Amino acid sequence: MSWIDIGDINDIPLRGARIVKTQVGCIAVFRTAPDEVFAVSDTCPHKQGPLSEGIVHGQSVTCPLHNWVFDLNTGQAQGADEGSIPTYPVRVDGTRIMLDGEAVSRRTAA
Amino acid sequence: MTKQKIVVIGAGMASGRVLETLTEAAPEQFDITLFNAEPRGNYNRIMLSPVLAGDQTYEDIVTHDDAWYADRGITCRFGEKVTEIDRDAKIVKGANGDVAYDKLIFGTGSEPFIIPLPGHDLDGVIAYRDLEDTERMMSMGEGNKVVVIGGGLLGLEAAAGMAARGVEVTVVHIMGHLMERQLDEAAGYLLRKSLEGKGITIKLQANSKEIVGEDGKVKALMLDDGTELPCDLLVMAVGIRPNTALAKEAGLAVGRGIHVDDQMLTSATDVYAVGECVEHDGAVFGLVAPLYDQAKVLGQTLLGEEAAFVQKTLSTKLKVTGCDLFSAGDFAEGENREDIVFRDPSRGVYKRLVIEGNKLVGAVMYGDVADGNWFFQLIKDETDIDEMREMLIFGPAYQGGEASDPLSAVAALPPEAEICGCNGISKQTIVDAIAAGATDLGAIKSTTKASASCGTCTGLVEQVLQVTLGDEFKMPAAQSICGCTDHTHEDVRRLIKSMPLQSQEAVWQELGWKTRNGCHVCRPAINYYLLADWPLEYKDDPQSRFVNERKHANIQKDGTYSVVPRMWGGVTTPAELRAIADAADKYDVPTVKVTGGQRIDLLGVKGEDLPNIWDDLNKAGMVSGYAYSKGLRTVKTCVGTDHCRFGTQDSTGLGIKLEKILHGAWTPHKLKLGVSGCPRNCAEATCKDIGIVCVDSGYQISIGGAAGMDVKETELMCSVPTEEDAIEVVLAVTQLYREGAKYLDRIYKWLGKVGMDWIVEQVVDDLENRKALAARFELSQTIYNHDPWADHVEAKADKYAPMADLTLEAAE
Numbered sequence: 001m002s003w004i005d006i007g008d009i010n011d012i013p014l015r016g017a018r019i020v021k022t023q024v025g026c027i028a029v030f031r032t033a034p035d036e037v038f039a040v041s042d043t044c045p046h047k048q049g050p051l052s053e054g055i056v057h058g059q060s061v062t063c064p065l066h067n068w069v070f071d072l073n074t075g076q077a078q079g080a081d082e083g084s085i086p087t088y089p090v091r092v093d094g095t096r097i098m099l100d101g102e103a104v105s106r107r108t109a110a
Numbered sequence: 111m112t113k114q115k116i117v118v119i120g121a122g123m124a125s126g127r128v129l130e131t132l133t134e135a136a137p138e139q140f141d142i143t144l145f146n147a148e149p150r151g152n153y154n155r156i157m158l159s160p161v162l163a164g165d166q167t168y169e170d171i172v173t174h175d176d177a178w179y180a181d182r183g184i185t186c187r188f189g190e191k192v193t194e195i196d197r198d199a200k201i202v203k204g205a206n207g208d209v210a211y212d213k214l215i216f217g218t219g220s221e222p223f224i225i226p227l228p229g230h231d232l233d234g235v236i237a238y239r240d241l242e243d244t245e246r247m248m249s250m251g252e253g254n255k256v257v258v259i260g261g262g263l264l265g266l267e268a269a270a271g272m273a274a275r276g277v278e279v280t281v282v283h284i285m286g287h288l289m290e291r292q293l294d295e296a297a298g299y300l301l302r303k304s305l306e307g308k309g310i311t312i313k314l315q316a317n318s319k320e321i322v323g324e325d326g327k328v329k330a331l332m333l334d335d336g337t338e339l340p341c342d343l344l345v346m347a348v349g350i351r352p353n354t355a356l357a358k359e360a361g362l363a364v365g366r367g368i369h370v371d372d373q374m375l376t377s378a379t380d381v382y383a384v385g386e387c388v389e390h391d392g393a394v395f396g397l398v399a400p401l402y403d404q405a406k407v408l409g410q411t412l413l414g415e416e417a418a419f420v421q422k423t424l425s426t427k428l429k430v431t432g433c434d435l436f437s438a439g440d441f442a443e444g445e446n447r448e449d450i451v452f453r454d455p456s457r458g459v460y461k462r463l464v465i466e467g468n469k470l471v472g473a474v475m476y477g478d479v480a481d482g483n484w485f486f487q488l489i490k491d492e493t494d495i496d497e498m499r500e501m502l503i504f505g506p507a508y509q510g511g512e513a514s515d516p517l518s519a520v521a522a523l524p525p526e527a528e529i530c531g532c533n534g535i536s537k538q539t540i541v542d543a544i545a546a547g548a549t550d551l552g553a554i555k556s557t558t559k560a561s562a563s564c565g566t567c568t569g570l571v572e573q574v575l576q577v578t579l580g581d582e583f584k585m586p587a588a589q590s591i592c593g594c595t596d597h598t599h600e601d602v603r604r605l606i607k608s609m610p611l612q613s614q615e616a617v618w619q620e621l622g623w624k625t626r627n628g629c630h631v632c633r634p635a636i637n638y639y640l641l642a643d644w645p646l647e648y649k650d651d652p653q654s655r656f657v658n659e660r661k662h663a664n665i666q667k668d669g670t671y672s673v674v675p676r677m678w679g680g681v682t683t684p685a686e687l688r689a690i691a692d693a694a695d696k697y698d699v700p701t702v703k704v705t706g707g708q709r710i711d712l713l714g715v716k717g718e719d720l721p722n723i724w725d726d727l728n729k730a731g732m733v734s735g736y737a738y739s740k741g742l743r744t745v746k747t748c749v750g751t752d753h754c755r756f757g758t759q760d761s762t763g764l765g766i767k768l769e770k771i772l773h774g775a776w777t778p779h780k781l782k783l784g785v786s787g788c789p790r791n792c793a794e795a796t797c798k799d800i801g802i803v804c805v806d807s808g809y810q811i812s813i814g815g816a817a818g819m820d821v822k823e824t825e826l827m828c829s830v831p832t833e834e835d836a837i838e839v840v841l842a843v844t845q846l847y848r849e850g851a852k853y854l855d856r857i858y859k860w861l862g863k864v865g866m867d868w869i870v871e872q873v874v875d876d877l878e879n880r881k882a883l884a885a886r887f888e889l890s891q892t893i894y895n896h897d898p899w900a901d902h903v904e905a906k907a908d909k910y911a912p913m914a915d916l917t918l919e920a921a922e
Contacts, residue, residue, distance in 0.1 A: 006914040015627065015653040018913035029913060033627050050669045050717075053657040055630040062630035064657040064665055069630070079556040104916060 028052035124385030125217025126152035131409025149189035162271030216383035229321030234328035252276035265347035436482035441472030481505030658738035674737035679766035680708025689730030707744035721907035750787030759804035761787035
């Protein structure tokens with residue numbers, strides 16, 4: 001793994017998200033109420049809604065377009081909806097957020 | 111503790127219910143012995159007809175199987191007759207030995223009445239009473255002929271059951287019409303027609319004379335007019351009578367049945383009777399409802415609780431497929447009785463109500479029995495029907511105030527009918543989900559998505575639940591906000607004010623939220639309630655808002671946004687228009703559109719450009735139009751006295767003033783206003799949430815209009831003489847709505863719940879309260895009457911850009 005520093009955790013609102021542009025598309029980096037950080041694809045598989053703009057609750061996010069709910073741990077859609085979003089390795093070093101550079105460039109490298 | 115010894119004679123439906131009551135309430139208290147002449151336990155006798163018709167099997171209708179008795183430690187002596195009862199020694203003597211009792215229960219039931227015609231003891235002459243009889247009838251098939259004597263409930267069910275098996279059935283009935291105890295002639299006639307349509311021959315006013323046999327076996331029934339009806343089986347279903355032989359021998363008081371008092375106690379100490387064998391207050395019983403009532407009373411009595419059996423009005427339904435009939439109460443003709451009759455021969459519908467004084471005492475229906483239970487309730491409750499008498503026969507659908515039964519419409523929908531338009535969910539999908547265990551609205555929402563979007567089909571979904579589940583589904587009086595809590599919106603609003611709760615954490619904690627911090631359904635609602643009730647104490651939480659309200663722009667389907675600057679009262683200037691045009695050019699806005707609210711919408715702006723375009727528009731003096739908010743949208747105006755030759759007041763001026771005062775206020779749902787300068791109403795004020803129509807004498811203020819999914823005309827709230835009064839009333843009613851309404855209820859919905867009278871009391875009549883409401887609104891506006899665009903440009907413009915851009919690094 002090659003960890004890339006993408007910014008400070010305080011740049012993301014609590015129970016919110018920011019996006020990171022990568023070679024594999026926009027990735028939404030979430031910060032939950034107890035400061036857990038998750039990185040998943042920003043794009044809802046249903047109608048490509050921007051998940052980073054959804055309401056963050058527990059360890060889930062609700063897509064702002066049609067209320068699909070995704071578990072940020074697994075990327076799986078919850079309830080009746082079927083689908084999933086890619087998840088990416090991410091960790092917090094102090095207050096710095098580190099994203100796995102290999103994971104976000106893998107598809108272009110292949 | 112020594113157990114009380116209970117001996118029960120007869121394993122029928124009534125005594126079975128007594129055993130259930132006793133073993134459930136006090137499993138260790140009783141030592142029970144159960145005798146039954148039939149070599150089996152309790153089964154649901156009234157379901158024998160469906161067994162006969164092939165709709166069910168015997169296994170389906172067994173109420174208590176061997177395991178049930180074993181689990182409860184009940185000693186079963188099935189197939190064994192009781193020969194004698196020694197009341198002095200308190201002993202029951204059975205064929206296989208004696209049993210002592212502390213309490214004895216007679217549940218000996220009834221026996222079918224066999225007319226003592228010559229030949230009644232031939233093989234092939236049976237009654238319709240138990241499983242053996244049923245099996246005998248089930249052995250008949252195509253090519254067989256059967257005669258049924260008796261055109262009552264039981265005889266007809268037997269006839270229909272065998273006819274369905276291809277048997278040639280003739281019903282012989284001594285009376286002038288079928289089911290004369292439950293039906294009048296007209297309904298009896300319709301029933302006869304329907305049964306004849308099933309291939310059953312009906313002979314009325316027919317007296318049986320003799321049963322003809324050959325080699326000891328039945329061959330035909332001879333009527334007294336000489337007609338001979340050949341048959342392989344003859345079923346006598348002419349009635350039942352209480353089985354009292356054993357009770358008589360034991361010396362109990364017996365009339366038609368075993369005499370019992372209100373506690374089901376017979377004339378002897380510690381000896382009770384229950385079910386079809388009893389006579390209570392001169393009546394004997396054959397339908398199941400009163401038998402269960404008796405069983406309950408006896409069970410409670412034995413458990414030492416106070417209970418008394420009360421005879422009730424009964425209703426009947428015939429269990430024959432395709433024959434819809436219903437009867438309840440008493441419909442014999444009498445001096446003080448009047449009839450209301452409705453007939454529709456082409457549909458085969460007949461309804462008759464019998465009225466005595468101001469009360470409904472009987473009802474007979476055929477063909478359309480949907481309202482049967484409603485009428486039955488009126489009879490039972492002895493409701494005064496004087497006021498609804500004119501329309502009574504048409505059922506609850508036509509009674510003032512009470513809506514027609516929507517369930518019938520939902521029940522009639524075909525399976526492929528779309529219930530939820532947003533998510534394209536059909537009735538079948540919902541029914542399937544219910545079958546798979548989703549038995550309430552929340553479960554339906556989460557498993558099918560039906561009603562999970564706009565919610566307008568919620569009522570329909572609930573009705574599908576009710577139609578599918580029947581009584582198992584309780585229509586919720588009030589729905590909880592979401593799966594995170596059992597509280598309703600109303601409860602939470604009340605508790606936020608009264609406890610008081612001034613933060614989201616306090617709400618989650620004090621009201622026992624089931625999730626860590628809510629969900630996308632409850633968070634926006636709670637955020638709104640907190641800021642509306644505690645404007646100074648609570649700080650609005652953008653992360654609990656839907657994206658539009660967080661980003662102060664409307665998200666579009668492709669993830670871009672629309673930007674709508676305010677045009678106060680729909681009035682703009684060349685300078686503003688130039689600034690809008692420049693912004694559209696600069697940010698490559700693909701679509702520029704005029705909205706319904708008299709302003710201009712710039713559609714297709716990229717998220718990261720938002721702070722820049724806002725900054726440009728701000729510099730030209732424009733602010734956010736809140737076109738995205740559950741809050742004040744626009745105040746639509748006409749040109750009023752400024753230009754119009756009909757205008758009576760300065761409608762444009764008032765509209766601008768209102769928009770400036772109300773700008774930025776959050777409300778439970780969007781709030782649209784209109785001010786028209788005269789009753790020609792060019793500003794369409796009467797389909798707004800709040801509408802003002804100017805007249806010569808002042809201002810007419812009405813509320814509760816809508817022109818969206820529902821279209822509503824406003825209702826007049828009041829007329830006031832001055833512009834100052836009009837503004838104060840508008841602020842007061844807005845605040846009343848803000849403080850009381852459920853989140854996502856438009857004013858018309860709130861109005862429907864609280865009523866105009868109450869609103870007028872609060873806002874119009876009580877001047878002090880009006881001022882207080884307006885003052886609370888203005889207090890809240892000290893926080894919220896501002897332009898969010900400017901705030902965002904200044905404080906968090908950088909948050910609109912990506913946090914990092916790795917596309918370049920990765921490309922290296």
